[in-house]
Amino acid sequence: MTKLRLAIVGAGPAGIYAADILLKAERKFDVSIDLFEQLPAPYGLVRYGVAPDHPRIKGIIGALRDVLDRGDIRIFGNVRFGEDITLDDLKRHYNAVIFATGAVRDAELDIPGIDAVGSYGAADYVSWFDGHPDVPREWPLDAESVGVIGNGNVALDVSRMLAKHAEDLLVTEVPENVYEGLKASRVTDVHVFGRRGPAQVKFTPLELRELGELRDVDMVVYDEDFDYDEASRDAVASNKQVMVIDRVLQSWRKRDSVNNAGGTASRRLHLHFWARPVEVKTDENGRVCAFVYERTKSDGAGGIIGTGELREVPMQALYRAVGYFGSPLPGVPFDKKHGVIPNREGQVLEAKSNQRVPGVYATGWIKRGPVGLIGHTKSDAMETVRHLINDQGSWWHPEDPSEAAIPALLEARGVRWTDLDGWHRLDEHEVALGAPHERARIKVVPREDMVRISRGE
Secondary structure (H helix, E strand, C coil): CEEEEEEEECCCHHHHHHHHHHHHCCCCEEEEEEEEECCCCCCHHHHHCCCCCCHHHHCHHHHHHHHHHCCCEEEEECCCECCCECHHHHHHHCCEEEECCCCCEECCCCCCCCCCECEEEHHHHHHHHCCCCCCCCCCCCCCCEEEEECCCHHHHHHHHHHHCCHHHHCCCCCCHHHHHHHHCCCCCEEEEECCCCHHHCCCCHHHHHHHHCCCCEEEECCHHHHCCCHHHHHHHHHCHHHHHHHHHHHHHHCCCCHHHCCCCCCEEEEEECCEEEEEEEECCCCEEEEEEEEEEEECCCCCEEEEEEEEEEECCEEEECCCEECCCCCCCCCECCCCECCEECCEEECCCCCCEEEEEEECCHHHHCCCCCCCHHHHHHHHHHHHHHHCHHHCCCCCCCCCCHHHHHHHHCCCCCECHHHHHHHHHHHHHHHHHHCCCCCCCCCHHHHHHHHCCC
């Protein structure tokens, strides 16, 4: 029986789903899969891209854990592709590779002043409050008025984690350094800006509802944003999700805090619609001091047009949550414009010639861009895996496909990799840290500590 030795780079949902689908697929060959992850712990954006107060989404980890705990997939954590292991190494030891490295950088926003002191990418802030080991332990939270650009779920996550009182996170797995940082936050007002109207937002009803449940935070909406045109009224009437979002927003319009009138909370979260980013103003020290936007309006066909009316909101910090962007991988084709590996249904293509690259595949956000929810990753992986199975004739022919080769290679290079048993050790350690405080876990943040605990050193 033919043997398939497969490497998957990236142990988030995309990589784990691809491994699971391949192992369960009907096939005429044996499969042996090694999963490589640059972090010492698996699960990717589910662990490091979902706010700690989202336990429902974290429940996806349970399904991913079940796949890994079957024991038919080896995992090599704390291994950086391009440094600790290369594409040439993979060709020597595997028949094919699937890249599932996701998209973790912030997309750029090209407006004057966006690089000012106090202007941040949302992805960096998310990494900080999720305890990512490769970002600084401290985060500057000295601004009283803060802006967030974007109308997707990440923008709402960032806004909620800026407005929420730190003690309300103590029931979650929030790391100690993050709790201390948020406790010292001086924020009083968070302003969220979206280019389109309330009926065209990209966030989900669940995310929006959670904002309204924040303790001691007034939701502020503005009556002028709800003068719906026919297209918006049709969207509310025909789309259940839009209908629910509208219902939530309309309920906030009935509160005392609407248009800033009479709220009693110590913090306020303002939602500004029809607001196209124009400029970030700075003070004499190059720090953010205001955000300028242009009022927009519907063009009647689902898009927007500018009105020419400019408005300015004073603030001392600004976050852009306008999307994630993929990162290039050494030796692998990359589309700089779209932040993805160029591919046809997961089969990787040369960037210039559009010719197939034998043995190289992609799945998840690095394949299709940062769109869709985690559940979409499954169908995405199925497409890639189907091609991989059918492409048997163009697989690589490895010199040494033995399972002992990779541990020996990493050992020789002095790589302190972590395995599945190591993840179990780290997992148990974090759960034990949380137990005295009646919390599900408390994350270990420093990479060195994660590796040491995982390796039992």
